[in-house]
Amino acid sequence: MINQDKTNKSLPDVSESYWLNSVSMRSFPKLNKDINVDVVIVGGGITGVTTAYLLAKSGLKIALLESDKLLNGTTGHTTAKITAQHGLIYHQLIKDIGIEQAMLYYQANFEALNFIRETIAHFEIDCEYSQQDAWVYAVTKKDQEKVEQEAKAYNQLGIKGTLVDSIPLDLAVNNALIMKDQAQFHPLKYLEQLVEQVTEMGGKIFEETTAVDIKKGQQPVVLTRDQAKVTANHVIVCSHFPFYEGLGLYSAKMYAERSYAIVAKVNKQIPAGLFISAANPTRSLRKIAINGEEMALIVGENHKTGQGIDTIKHYHALESFGQTILGIDSIKYRWSAQDLTTLDQIPYIGRITSGNPNVLIATGYRKWGITNGTAATLLITDLVNGKKNKYEELFKPARFNPIPSLKNLVVQNANVVEHLVKGKLQLSQIDPKTLSSDQGAIISIDGKRKGAYKDDQGKLHLIDTTCTHLGCEVEWNSGERTWDCPCHGSRFSYTGDVVEGPAEKPLKKYDYNLHYS
Structure with a gap:
């Protein structure tokens, strides 16, 4: 199946980070x-x-x-949030490792926040630093209970927080938990x-x-x-x-997840604060200033690398969320990011x-x-x-x-085995000659699974889809134009070069003319 969606013209064609640009x-x-x-x-x-x-x-x-x-x-x-509020984590940490260790996790991140703040002040760095409150909010009864549990964990750990029943967004919530005096900046x-x-x-x-x-x-x-x-x-x-x-x-001992971001010019005023949902898929929001104009940075839609839906649709989901609560005029940037999570x-x-x-x-x-x-x-x-x-x-x-x-450990490695087997069995009848420009797909050559991408000049790039790390089969990521491994998160360019590890070697490349004429 070809994983490409160009029906929504409001998204920028290229994935590009505002911070880098x-x-x-x-x-x-x-x-x-x-x-x-x-x-x-x-x-x-x-x-x-x-x-x-x-x-x-x-x-x-x-x-x-x-x-x-x-x-x-x-x-x-x-997202460039400087905060010790890492979603809903402290209640779970207390359950898993005890109050003393959970307190250390908070203190380490609180000290990190203070280090950044003091370093900015010491060098007088103009990096758009501003103090903000961080909010984690619930929109369901189940998540309301989780937020209440997190509020109790705050009390146990001495974290300065407030449980409230509304947030300054056009969004109906059951409750929300505020961590005071956090911050944001241009990293x-x-x-x-x-x-x-x-x-x-x-x-x-x-x-x-x-x-x-x-x-x-x-x-x-x-x-x-x-x-x-x-x-x-x-x-x-x-x-x-x-x-x-x-x-x-x-x-x-770790798994890789991707998440997505859009920067949008919106029709409503964006409130101060760092907002994140308690529910999945995650919705994260903060304001950002570009050339003196306030815009919304909306982030979320996390999934394991190589295991998402047609990836461009994750951007559409964020756009829909932003449209509902703020009214989107236009989208200026879109990008995605990858991060790793440990077993605990x-x-x-x-x-x-x-x-x-x-x-x-x-x-x-x-x-x-x-x-x-x-x-x-x-x-x-x-x-x-x-x-x-x-x-x-x-x-x-x-x-x-x-x-x-x-x-x-059991869950993650069972997931790896599932995708290892699934990928080996997945074949395709797509003829690469039928691909449009800027489309990628899984194809078959002599009954063997390969990947094909046709660039804007009409050139076909063929690669072996077997990841060079541990042999899982990569999947096409239409949003970033990469081949992503669903087992351990390695990513490769459409030409097969390594973009992110753990893989160190590129995917094997094929000459189209040697296999199709």
Whole structure:
């Protein structure tokens, strides 16, 4: 079946993040020789950049490696909410890991919020920072009860919150829970200042430099795709999915989800605040200023990567929501993002294993990477500098919290097996010659499953649909023009090149003329 929908002309043709479009980030060279540093950081998102800043500030010689362009990944596609209200999580955390550990999770994210606020004030960064209240609201009786449970958890943890029965949106709700004094900002305008600080302190930043492995030792060595090596006392893996898993088996311990965003010019006034629904599919809303004009940033429609409906329809669903409550005049931007969730909903931050103490990771932020990513930075900086940190055990990558983890491990891996088998059995009778421009589909060549995409110039691109990670079959993502793996979240361009891991190798390409003439 061809997964393409062009019936709604109000959506921009191209997926493009406003955050990335609105700034001109400085470029950095590719690493082309072996170097030695105190710390090498892999991954140029909020965690990598902030960690580079803090470690350089502490006097260490650092190198930051980014496989693409700085801040071009999940950080450049965020909602940019600075908040410890991560949906409905605290009641569940108390059930799963106890009050003391749930309190630590809140404190870590609250401290991250304060760090961002203080850093902005210290450098006088013009990044559209504003203090906001965060609201999670219920529109059903079932979700009303969940919000009430969350309010009780707030009370148990001493979180400043208020339970109310209405919100300042044209939306009937059963109740809502407010977390006071949270914030929003322009994440790239904030982080580009930290990038400048890193370079001024002598830090080395390299783009288009893909790390592929780590050679363990007293001084671990990061190996890159183009053979250049970085030797360091510590390696910090802040890439979206850890390029180096060691014995962590993170492919089995996390799952990838995509979510969608639109920026819309609307007809009604947008209230102050950070709003998110208690129900799925998620609806998240905040205002955003573009060239002095207030617009609505509407986010949601999360699903496991490679397992959504025709992906363009997720944008239509957000548009319908926005039209109902605010009246949409036009849509200026649309984009999607991917994030990873761990078995117990808590990020993996710290030493990858006790036997490999100089390799650290930070991943699994569950879509709340602005504060979780900053909390990761504060923890990792302490560990590298040999300081004690009270959050080390909570976020330790080698932990195993049995109550949530056993159940989720079984569920997630059963889902992987289901899609592995389903993909192998799925064949298609579509003739690639019938594809229109800018359409992709699953086809068959000599009875074998392949993928085809016809570009705007009429050229057909054929790929083998078997993911190079663990062999699942990828699916076409019409909204982003990518091939997405439903098992572990790897994504590939329409030409088969890796867009997101854990896959490291591209999909096999085929010459159309050799198979169809």
